[in-house]
Amino acid sequence: MILVTGGLGFIGSHTVRALLDLGEDCVVVQRRTTELPAVLAGAQVAVERADIADREALLAIGDRHRITGIVHLAGSYPWPAVPGTAVEATRQAVGGLLNVVQAAQDWGVRRLGVASTIGVYFGGADGGGPHAGGPLREDARLSPTAPVSIPTFKKVGEMLGGFLADATGLDIVNYRISGTWGPLGHPDPFFAAPALVHAAARGTAPDLSHLVEPAFAEDGLDLNYVKDTGRAIALLQLADRLNHRTYNVGSGRATTNAQLIEAIRKAVPGAGIDLPAGGGAHHLVLDISRLREDTGYRAEYDTERAAADYVAWLRAGHAR
Incomplete structure (x- = not known):
């Protein structure tokens, strides 16, 4: 049985769905709600309401279920940063990760x-990153800082996980997840895809006020549909043998906003979701060779199929 923290959330629920489809039983840990999202409707999933920051509550789950693997997708970072709470939020985030590692060991x-x-x-x-203009490889030497806080904290988490893997002998694997969009997703501050799809499905102009930077037609990013992201994570969890500690999880290609808008308009002809020309800053694209070679992963959703599927989901009456 695979335990998935954050298993009723956006990427988590699709990962659980993929694990179930591959024949695995799952138990999900969620801090607040225990209601199954629509993507898991009718599924046989054990749900445990617990905060991973509560070590005793987390470890007690192992008394009720025989856990053979863990996928840790809960929001384990101090975000949003509220003035005066950063130290405690960081303590909770690091403590949650340590508790999950403790559970894995026990x-x-x-x-x-x-x-x-x-x-x-x-x-x-370096080694194929933004400065070289090529796909981003897992063996690239990373800058120790980032312009925003979440990636910086994730780098710390990867280093801590590496230390703990060496110290405990646990097989700890990092998933470097690309821009992910699809059913259950929230508006993302770094790319426009979810907002554009929602606007097209509703027949309204897109509200892009949440973006950290203005969106332009030629802006692009490695976008992966959430059903593919969940399946990739499930395959990494279930692979008989993995040859690496870190894996990129993405589509392996750049999708520009112009390409996305074209795909959405095939599902919603005439959708008023234009963006101004311009942009075209270097497109971050993940090299997913490791993922393909070690799991046999292939994306099932291109941009057009993903847009049509997402629009259909929203028009079926789902809020997200």
């Missing part, structure tokens, strides 16, 4: 996977 799990982000490459990366 339960003798086969593999512990931990969510990281494409953002760890922000700030520059």
Whole structure:
């Protein structure tokens, strides 16, 4: 049985769905809600309401279920940063990660996977990173800092996980997840895809006020549909043998806003979701060779299929 922290959330629920489809039983840990999202409707999933920062509550789950692997997708970073709370929030985030590692060790799990982000490459990366103009490889030397806090904290988490893997002998694997969009997703501050799809499905102009920078038609990013992201994580968890500690999880290609808008308009002809020309800053694209070679992963959703699927989901009455 695979335990998934944050297993009722955006990427978590799709990962659970993929694990179930591959024949695995799952138990999910969620801090607040225990209601199954629509993507898991009717699924046989054990749900445990617990805060991973509560070590005793987390470890007690192992008394009720035989856990063989852990996928750690809960929001284990101090965000949003509220003035005066940073120290305590960081303590909670680091403590949660340590508790999950403790549980993995106590339960003798086969593999512990931990969510990281494409953002760890922000700030520059040698060996095929933004400065070289090529796909971002896991063996690139990373800058120790980033323009925003989440990627910086994720780098710390990767280093801590590496130390703990060496010290405990646990198989701890990092997932560097690309820009992910699809059912259950929230508006993302770094790319426009979710907001554009929601606007097209509603027949309104897109509200892009949440973006940290203005969006332009030629802006692009490695975008992966959430169903593919979840399946990639499931394959990494279940692989008989992995040859690396860190894996990029993405599409392996750049999708520009112009390409996205074209795909959305095939599902919603005439959608008023234009963006101004311009942009075209270096597109962050993940090299997913490791993922393909070690799991056989292939994306099932291109941009057009993903847009049509997401629009259909929203028009079926789902809020996200």
